[in-house]
Amino acid sequence: MNRPVPHEATFDVVTIGHAIVDVLGYVPEDFLEAHGLSKGIMELVDAARAVPLYQEMCHVAQATGDDLLQISGGSAANTAVVAALLGARTGFVGKVREDELGHVFTANIRAAGVHFSTRQSDHTADPTGRCLINVTPDAERTMSTYLGAARGLRVPDMDESLLGGAQVTYLEGYLWDEIYARAALERAIAVVHREGRRFSLTLSDPFCVDRFRAEWIELITGSVDILFGNEAELLSLFETDNLELALERVGSMCEIASITRGAKGSLVVSADGIEDVAAHPVDHVMDTTGAGDAYAGGFLYGFTRGHSLVRSAELGGLAAAEVISHLGARPTPALLEMSAELR
Numbered sequence: 001m002n003r004p005v006p007h008e009a010t011f012d013v014v015t016i017g018h019a020i021v022d023v024l025g026y027v028p029e030d031f032l033e034a035h036g037l038s039k040g041i042m043e044l045v046d047a048a049r050a051v052p053l054y055q056e057m058c059h060v061a062q063a064t065g066d067d068l069l070q071i072s073g074g075s076a077a078n079t080a081v082v083a084a085l086l087g088a089r090t091g092f093v094g095k096v097r098e099d100e101l102g103h104v105f106t107a108n109i110r111a112a113g114v115h116f117s118t119r120q121s122d123h124t125a126d127p128t129g130r131c132l133i134n135v136t137p138d139a140e141r142t143m144s145t146y147l148g149a150a151r152g153l154r155v156p157d158m159d160e161s162l163l164g165g166a167q168v169t170y171l172e173g174y175l176w177d178e179i180y181a182r183a184a185l186e187r188a189i190a191v192v193h194r195e196g197r198r199f200s201l202t203l204s205d206p207f208c209v210d211r212f213r214a215e216w217i218e219l220i221t222g223s224v225d226i227l228f229g230n231e232a233e234l235l236s237l238f239e240t241d242n243l244e245l246a247l248e249r250v251g252s253m254c255e256i257a258s259i260t261r262g263a264k265g266s267l268v269v270s271a272d273g274i275e276d277v278a279a280h281p282v283d284h285v286m287d288t289t290g291a292g293d294a295y296a297g298g299f300l301y302g303f304t305r306g307h308s309l310v311r312s313a314e315l316g317g318l319a320a321a322e323v324i325s326h327l328g329a330r331p332t333p334a335l336l337e338m339s340a341e342l343r
Contacts (some may be wrong), residue, residue, distance in 0.1 A: 009167045011115070011166040012090060012168070012301070012305070013083045013089075013090045013166060014091040014092070014163060014170070015080040015092050016093040016169065016175065016188060017076025017092075017174065018075070018174055019074055020130060020150055021071070021105050021131070022069075022071050023070050026066055026135050027136060032134065032136065039142050040140050041142060043143070043144055049144070053144055054130060071328075072105040072108040072112070073131060074172070075292075077114070078293035078294065078297070078330065079293045081109065081113075081331070082296075082323075082331050083300055084112055086298065086319070090113070090114045093162070094116075097127055099127055100128075101128035101130055105128060117162070118157050119157065121149050126152065129146055130148070152181075157184060158184050163197075164195035165195075168197065168303070169192045169200065171202070173205065176215075200224065200296075201228070202296055203233040206236045210236060213239070217237065220250070224253075227258070228257075228292070228296045230260045230261070234246045247269055258296075258309075258312075260316075266316065277317060286324065287324060287328065296316065298320070302343075315339060322334060322338055
């Protein structure tokens with residue numbers, strides 16, 4: 001698509017998404033039964049369930065002498081943190097409330113090197129979003145997710161100087177579920193293209209694709225410059241089991257599409273054709289949570305630093321490999337050592 005010549009960028013990547021605090025605590029087996037939790041399942045919960053469950057997790061941690069791990073999370077936030085660790089200038093746009101977990105989110109994401117200045121909701125709003133992760137002695141994770149204040153992004157939260165100054169603005173597909181946030185997202189897209197920047201979307205989940213297929217095909221064709229997704233999401237987008245056909249179609253719709261395939265690596269589609277990039281080897285897979293987020297962070301770091309699409313995909317694959325080698329969706333400092341040659 002034609003775009004005006006942009007001024008010098010002040011950020012490499014700005015991401016927009018649900019602002020959620022991941023709260024991880026170790027609990028005995030009977031904790032799950034006592035609180036009606038289905039082991040190994042992720043369920044969406046409301047505030048009436050999330051707030052007391054969080055308090056109970058705090059009580060267990062205090063009684064056992066363990067600390068709850070509380071870290072800023074959410075798909076797009078994770079992507080921003082990976083890119084920041086690699087050395088990109090990153091920002092995040094997301095909504096928290098002015099409460100305890102809102103302060104946890106803000107302090108943590110800023111400590112990770114990500115610019116975060118979205119105005120907090122006041123005390124009358126829903127509490128800050130959280131993913132409550134209860135880990136039993138067998139290492140099984142049972143998750144209760146409450147989106148809360150994360151659903152409250154509105155047009156005034158779209159900082160035009162931030163979005164207009166970023167080489168790439170990246171949106172997590174999960175946010176498209178928030179009907180009342182649509183005007184804000186549309187505003188963000190308009191600002192990005194007005195300033196001659198690139199807009200990126202991740203498909204996030206096959207269920208999201210199923211819900212928004214027609215809208216997203218229109219969005220990708222008219223507004224998306226860089227698309228991320230995995231193979232299942234791409235096939236779902238075009239309702240086909242023919243990968244070659246799906247790649248051909250997506251290649252006609254946007255400038256760049258990067259499609260992950262797990263252990264098979266990734267495929268990068270552009271005007272130059274299709275590049276097949278091998279996965280980075282992993283000795284032992286511990287937890288695949290956040291692999292796609294990490295891949296996008298590594299890819300966008302490489303892309304905004306002027307690397308080739310193949311090198312960008314290699315950086316994405318390496319970031320994903322590091323994240324799945326340990327528990328949790330956030331990278332460790334080991335990523336810097338692993339990526340030194342590629343950067």
